[in-house]
Amino acid sequence: MALTCELCGSTDFVKDNGLFVCQGCGTKYTLEEAQRQIAAQKQAAQAEAQAQAAPTLNNASDFTPAGLDVNAAGAKEANNYACRAWQMLLAEYKKLEHPTEAQQKLLVTHAQECLTILDDAARTDPNNDLLSLLIYENCKEIASSAKGTYHYVQDSEGNWKRKSLDFSVKVEIPGQRESFDSLISAHRKVIEQRYLDAHPDEVLQRERLVAQTEEINGRLNELKSEKKSHGFFDFSGKREVKDRMKPVEQELRDVRGQISDLDRKVDKYVDQCLRELGQDHIRLDF
Ligand SMILES: [Zn+2]
Numbered sequence: 001m002a003l004t005c006e007l008c009g010s011t012d013f014v015k016d017n018g019l020f021v022c023q024g025c026g027t028k029y030t031l032e033e034a035q036r037q038i039a040a041q042k043q044a045a046q047a048e049a050q051a052q053a054a055p056t057l058n059n060a061s062d063f064t065p066a067g068l069d070v071n072a073a074g075a076k077e078a079n080n081y082a083c084r085a086w087q088m089l090l091a092e093y094k095k096l097e098h099p100t101e102a103q104q105k106l107l108v109t110h111a112q113e114c115l116t117i118l119d120d121a122a123r124t125d126p127n128n129d130l131l132s133l134l135i136y137e138n139c140k141e142i143a144s145s146a147k148g149t150y151h152y153v154q155d156s157e158g159n160w161k162r163k164s165l166d167f168s169v170k171v172e173i174p175g176q177r178e179s180f181d182s183l184i185s186a187h188r189k190v191i192e193q194r195y196l197d198a199h200p201d202e203v204l205q206r207e208r209l210v211a212q213t214e215e216i217n218g219r220l221n222e223l224k225s226e227k228k229s230h231g232f233f234d235f236s237g238k239r240e241v242k243d244r245m246k247p248v249e250q251e252l253r254d255v256r257g258q259i260s261d262l263d264r265k266v267d268k269y270v271d272q273c274l275r276e277l278g279q280d281h282i283r284l285d286f
Pocket residue numbers: 005006007008009010022023024025026027
């Protein structure tokens with residue numbers, strides 16, 4: 001790719017004393033600036049090519065899954081195309097006053113087409129677990145929002161009855177045997193592990209806390225059997241043991257709370273990663 005002047009657009013340059021001098025307007029570029037300029041040009045050209053690989057999508061009727069080349073478009077563009085298409089298709093469907101069962105089935109077919117695009121998108125970069133997590137969460141949203149739609153039938157008196165999708169109709173990725181939840185959790189675990197690897201101190205702390213809960217549970221169990229050893233009518237004896245159990249139960253709650261706090265940190269990290277990726281990748285949330 002040739003260096004293009006950012007001021008006048010000329011590609012005619014002459015090297016002078018280690019500088020690139022634009023013959024159109026005289027602007028001088030250092031080697032570093034020229035390299036940066038070329039890298040930016042390459043990036044812009046790639047983004048353009050990817051955008052072109054996805055057909056235009058101004059409304060639901062533009063949706064043409066066959067017109068999308070997932071590999072050429074790249075995972076981001078494919079994800080955004082399928083998600084935008086689904087948002088439009090679902091919005092159109094919801095505008096219908098009394099959609100028929102046939103219309104609902106067509107919507108489900110479109111949902112499956114979106115799911116196929118998303119699954120293909122995830123496969124373009126199988127080692128990118130964060131991207132796959134985002135994509136399969138989108139798949140789950142599409143499936144559940146499709147399943148949540150209704151169609152209408154008129155009874156003999158002309159009254160409209162609302163009906164759900166037939167239970168036998170599955171909204172899933174064609175050919176994919178794993179459930180959305182298992183795909184999501186598999187990719188999520190990899191991201192979680194990335195956080196844990198970077199925070200060995202917290203991992204150790206959690207292990208200590210878990211050991212602590214076992215020790216506390218042991219003490220609690222001893223007290224429980226002690227309480228049982230009092231006869232059925234020995235209310236005061238049982239009460240006395242119960243009073244000694246209370247602080248131990250509180251201790252257990254405290255330690256469990258500390259474990260949850262640590263687990264929440266991991267969740268927060270994953271959510272933060274998804275939020276960052278979500279700045280230019282559509283995340284569905286119906
Ligand atoms: Zn110039």
